[in-house]
Amino acid sequence: MPDAVVIGAGPNGLVAANLLADRGWTVDVLEAQDAPGGAVRSDRGVHPDHVNDLFSSFYPLAAASPVIRGLRLHEYGLTWSHAPAVVAHPLTDGRCAVLERDPDRTAEDLERFAPGDGDAWRELCALWDRVGGDALDALFTPFPPVRSGLRLAARLRGPDGLRLLRTALLPARRMGEETFAGDGGRLLLAGNALHADLSPETALGGGFGWLMCMLGQTVGFPVPTGGAGALTDALVRRLADRGVTVRCGRHVTEVVVRDGRAHGVRTADGETVTARRAVLADVPAPALYGELVAWEHLPDRVRDDMRRFQWDFATVKVDWALDRPVPWATEGPGRAGTVHLADGVDELTRFAAQIAMGLVPDRPFLIFGQMTTADPSRSPAGTESAWAYTHVPRTITGDAGPDGITGAWTPDDGQRMADRIEAVVERFAPGFRGTVRARRVLTPLTLEALDANLRGGAVNGGTTALHQQLVFRPVPGTGRPETPVRGLYLASASAHPGGGVHGAPGANAARAALHASGAPFATLLSAGQRLLTGRGGTPDGPRPNA
Incomplete structure (x- = not known):
């Protein structure tokens, strides 16, 4: 009988398991x-000579996360690799905004x-230098972030604190207009905001875009050498070193609840795994409430809240060799x-407006990844492993x-959307289609089939x-x-x-x-039991942050 059952071996589940094992x-x-x-995860499914990441690729939040750093994954084989520049946003008139690791080079551009x-x-960088560390600490701890919040309050007394809060809540368009006279800085803020589902006119978009830009300046947008799966491999090896095995192909269908407390889980093949202390669920909230946990075990307000739960946009991704x-x-x-492809902030707004109306965008905004540029081990010299993703509505009305893309995401829908994505790349890179050796299309349905947490491509x-924050x-x-x-987290x-690969939800x-x-006391008791039973591990490793 384990102390804890962790449902799901995504990055948050693996981080949680590591910290408990510690x-x-x-x-x-x-x-x-x-x-x-x-x-x-990564694979060679597009072409045997090319490593492509199936989903996420660049990890500034992981590089900045005290949780990930505290795990010391370099001791388990993880190394990071960087492209020469962090982010570029070209325009069709030949101009291009470039985010460099060196703030002065970005400023010169x-x-x-x-x-x-x-x-x-x-000035934006100086403000980040002043508050960024405490802001990240606040971000990566449960709400309310008491310690980091007090430090921030001490640094920003009175009107300065209110001005910072206002800046963080600004839409990306407004923040760009207030800060920059030209298009370059505005593009970097708005493009980075759309790494999430924040349009240029959405509150908080400016703050999120600023966060991503500043992470690019301080830690870059690193990638795991050899493929995204190298990050997972390091987390799994670290668990194995502590006597923990990840059991794959074990689909949990129910959290066992008795007398208001989680006692374990049941799997699709009928196995019951009892947990002495806790069940931790690395699954989306709608998959936990009402699915894994029956409504009879939950307050009525939770059912009502789940009806109002809002998913982020759906996603279509294309991988190329x-x-x-x-x-x-x-x-x-x-x-x-990372390259952002949209011909100005107005085109970003147009893209987001079409999604809001339920329309598949005709000129989708692309986040384009050049993986061999970031990590030469991804494909042979002189070639490139690349991908692009874009967002589409969850419910498509037209x-x-x-091209008549229906939103049923049949193979024909997927190929037509991939052709549209390639047409956007061609606007900024004429002749791109002539470089394609092979491609793979991941529609919202494909993404969910590969990872149930990506429901509907979110x-x-x-x-x-x-x-739906804080x-x-x-x-x-x-x-x-x-x-x-009780006992369920x-x-x-x-x-x-x-969202993002930083491990904070698992650590929390x-x-x-x-x-x-x-x-x-319970920790020492459990550690003693492990030593007596020869299951390995040590109670002395990195602790969850206080």
Whole structure:
């Protein structure tokens, strides 16, 4: 009988299991898919000479996360690789905004768009240097973030604090207009905001875009050397070193609840796994409430809240094996790992408006990844492993383009959408189609089939919009991993602070379970039991952050 059962071996589930094992708990990790990793996996499924990441690729949040850093995954084989430049956003008129690791180089580039924009960029960087560390600490801990919040309050007394809060809540368009005279800085803010489902006109978009830009300046947008799966492999090896095995192909269908407490789980093949202390669920909130946990065990308000739960946009992704580098029409994109493709902020707004109306965008905004540029091990010299993804509505009412994409996501729908995506790349890189050796199309249905947490192609576990963040995530009054069922903790991106590969939801759930168990006595007892039974591990490793 393990101390804890972790449902799901995505990054949050694996982080949670590692932190519990560090404190001497025995842990059983159950994963429905045939391999661990969730949305952090890679393969050679496009072409045998090319490594492509199935889902996520660039990990600035992981590089900045104190949780991930505390696991010391370099001791388990993880190394990071960087492209020469972080992000590029070309325009069809030949200009290109480039985010560099060096803030002064970024400022010099933005100065070419408009005099004074370089200094404006340096001011944003100086503000981040002042508050960024505490802001990240606040982001990666349960709400309310007492310690980091007090430090931030001390740094920003009175009107300065209110001004920062206002800036963080600004839409990306407004923040760009207030800060920059030219297009360059505005493009970097708005393009990075759309890594989530925040349009240029959505509150919080400016703050999120600023966060992503500043992470690019400080830690870059690194990738795991050899493929995204190397990050998962390191997490799994670290667990194995502590005597924990990830059991794949084990689909959990029910959390066993008696007398208001979680006692374990049942799997699709009828196995019951009892947990002595806790069940941690790395699954979306709608998959936990009402599915794994029957409504009879939950307050009526939870059912009502789940009806209001908002998913983020659906996603379509195309992977390519290219026989040569992308033939960009302008300098800048060829050095960047991540390239944003939209011809200005207005085109970003047009794209987001079409999604809001239920239309498949006719000129989709693309986030384009050049993986061999970021990590030369991904494909032979002189070639490129690349991908692009875009968002589409979850419920499609029509096609803004001429191709009749229905939203049923049949193979024909997928191929037509991939052709449309390639047409966008051609606008900025004429001749791109001639470089394609092979391609793979991942529609919203494909993404969900490969990882059930990506329901309907949603990659962030629920919208990033302000009304479903902080104390509103995943439902009003929470912001923490505890659930209405004692001993059950939400450890997925549906919990605060949300999507991205940073491990915070898993770490927060592990911390809550440890606290509820009555550590340190329970921790020492469990550690002693592990030593007596020869299951390995040590209670001395990195602790969840206080």
